[in-house]
Amino acid sequence: MSKRAKFIKKGIEAADGLSLGISMVVAVLIGVGLGYLLKKYTGISWLFWLGVFIGVAAAILNVYKAYKAQVASYEEFKDGVRYAPKDSKEDDEDFDEGKFDR
Template sequence: MAENKEEQKAPRIKPIIEAADSLSLGISMVVAVLMGVGIGFILKNMTGVFWTLWIGVFIGVAAAVLNVYKAYSKQYKSYEELAKQPRYAIKKELQDDEDDEEDYGEKNR
């Protein structure tokens, strides 16, 4: 009985967590760039060379791009899992319909 309750709670919470994860993508991009600028500022103060600030900016932008790539690959993976379900296999049905239409057109000629 306790296992059944845990199974019922998990699906309710999971979509909320996934939605929060998707919303946090924009925030994580901003935070990554700001952290990179902070690293660059620290490097500039430690070395006294101005261009080290740009190293930090580059690190922050690279981290933001990595966050976007990770989010994209996660969404693409879930899309692939969804596409495998027969309920959503419309691509194959459309190809079958196109083949039928071609045969129909050839028979009338």
């Protein structure tokens, strides 16, 4: 892989991680803005807090979706030999049979 390709790949990975934080802030700001506009045009003060709640709920939903996507991306490693859990019984049997010095 060339230097340029590695640089671009690292930039994309960094932007992906940064996008979660940005999406959380934007979701809360949109909720606050929506609540402010509803309060301003209707005169009902609790609609502002409803907008804040909607924004925070949207931010939490964004985090949950990112978590589920991350878990799904790690599922591909589950069946890999390198990451498979070792059976401790097999290791103990090797010691019992005298194959290894203690």
